[in-house]
Amino acid sequence: xxQFSSTPQLKDQILRAVQMEQLVGEEVxxxxxxxxxxxxxxxxxxKSPSFYIFDDHYHCFGCGAHGDAISYVQAxxxxxxxDALKWLGRRFGVDVTALDRSEKKIGEWRRRTQLAKLIxxxxxxxxxxxxxxxxxxxxxxxxxxxxxxxxxxRFGVGYAPDHARExxxxxxxxGASAADLSEVSLVQQYRDSYFDFYRHRVMIPIRDIQxxxxxxxxxxxxxxxxxYKNSRFEKGEILFGMDQARKQMRTAGFALVVEGYFDxxxxxxxxxxxxxxxQGTALTRSHLRSLASATPRVVLLFDGDKAGAAAxxxxxEASLEVGGLQVQVVRLPEGxxxxxxxxxxxxxxxxxxxxxxxxxxx
Ligand SMILES: [Zn+2]
Numbered sequence: 223x224x225q226f227s228s229t230p231q232l233k234d235q236i237l238r239a240v241q242m243e244q245l246v247g248e249e250v251x252x253x254x255x256x257x258x259x260x261x262x263x264x265x266x267x268x269k270s271p272s273f274y275i276f277d278d279h280y281h282c283f284g285c286g287a288h289g290d291a292i293s294y295v296q297a298x299x300x301x302x303x304x305d306a307l308k309w310l311g312r313r314f315g316v317d318v319t320a321l322d323r324s325e326k327k328i329g330e331w332r333r334r335t336q337l338a339k340l341i342x343x344x345x346x347x348x349x350x351x352x353x354x355x356x357x358x359x360x361x362x363x364x365x366x367x368x369x370x371x372x373x374x375x376r377f378g379v380g381y382a383p384d385h386a387r388e389x390x391x392x393x394x395x396x397g398a399s400a401a402d403l404s405e406v407s408l409v410q411q412y413r414d415s416y417f418d419f420y421r422h423r424v425m426i427p428i429r430d431i432q433x434x435x436x437x438x439x440x441x442x443x444x445x446x447x448x449x450y451k452n453s454r455f456e457k458g459e460i461l462f463g464m465d466q467a468r469k470q471m472r473t474a475g476f477a478l479v480v481e482g483y484f485d486x487x488x489x490x491x492x493x494x495x496x497x498x499x500x501q502g503t504a505l506t507r508s509h510l511r512s513l514a515s516a517t518p519r520v521v522l523l524f525d526g527d528k529a530g531a532a533a534x535x536x537x538x539e540a541s542l543e544v545g546g547l548q549v550q551v552v553r554l555p556e557g558x559x560x561x562x563x564x565x566x567x568x569x570x571x572x573x574x575x576x577x578x579x580x581x582x583x584x
Contacts, residue, residue, distance in 0.1 A: 236292070382420035525559050560572075
């Protein structure tokens with residue numbers, strides 16, 4: 223179990239405050255024998271006293287029961303360690319609210335760990351599905367996009383099968399509750415039933431800077447109306463691919479920012495593994511600070527269309543507030559995105575294009 227940081231000091235404080243005589247005396251009639259207090263042992267049946275109280279512990283010469291005030295309360299009240307500390311604190315006037323606070327923190331931490339495990343289990347499921355017979359269409363789609371098996375594995379790409387509740391059943395069988403699954407957007411409720419949130423989609427895990435999966439992006443394979451679907455995550459904090467791109471940002475001396483996860487994967491495959499993506503079109507101050515910690519130069523590689531231009535403009539204000547960062551922009555030709563461009567012109571063509579980066583802020 224995780225240690226409470228405040229527990230050792232609090233434990234000493236409580237033990238100092240406790241009067242063993244008073245604590246034990248509430249249940250055991252104590253009498254003086256020599257300069258020690260003794261009574262009938264509360265831990266075993268006896269006719270004559272062999273239970274002794276010392277300043278900081280008790281000891282029974284009959285059954286061997288032995289311990290301090292905390293173990294006494296644990297045994298007598300049937301309490302856990304922390305609850306025994308709280309019980310003693312209240313009884314002997316020691317402030318134990320810090321324990322409530324740490325317990326709350328640990329509760330939240332446990333909860334986050336539980337949800338994180340669900341996400342990891344779901345990821346295992348999606349990856350296994352991509353490799354299975356069910357994943358054939360998804361594999362064909364990835365091949366068509368020109369993505370190698372190797373780069374797909376590096377990004378942990380998977381497949382959510384065309385089935386109403388296969389993931390739900392898989393994770394329920396492992397003890398996951400519907401409420402938890404819907405909190406991490408893996409299932410959704412419809413009337414009294416739960417259904418898989420992602421169906422017949424290529425699944426891309428979205429990771430934080432430490433490489434922990436925080437969400438998924440799903441690209442539709444059939445004729446679904448919603449082409450891209452994401453589970454909830456902090457879009458303003460996470461840069462897709464940052465966990466894998468940081469090292470190359472340092473080596474190359476600049477970061478590349480694109481707009482979609484398939485662009486990132488295609489760029490990494492082409493050797494530009496300093497590429498990350500924003501979800502949606504806004505590059506936030508938090509994104510820029512994260513980039514600034516890895517490199518002094520950021521190159522935005524946005525689509526040639528109007529949305530791309532508008533996105534580039536939005537960055538201006540934010541970048542001015544994050545000092546020491548040179549932000550440049552490369553306009554792709556109309557109708558091209560980084561993925562299509564690098565496929566058409568290769569890594570060399572992309573490198574040439576990048577030489578035409580211009581400063582966003584003069
Ligand atoms: Zn005893």
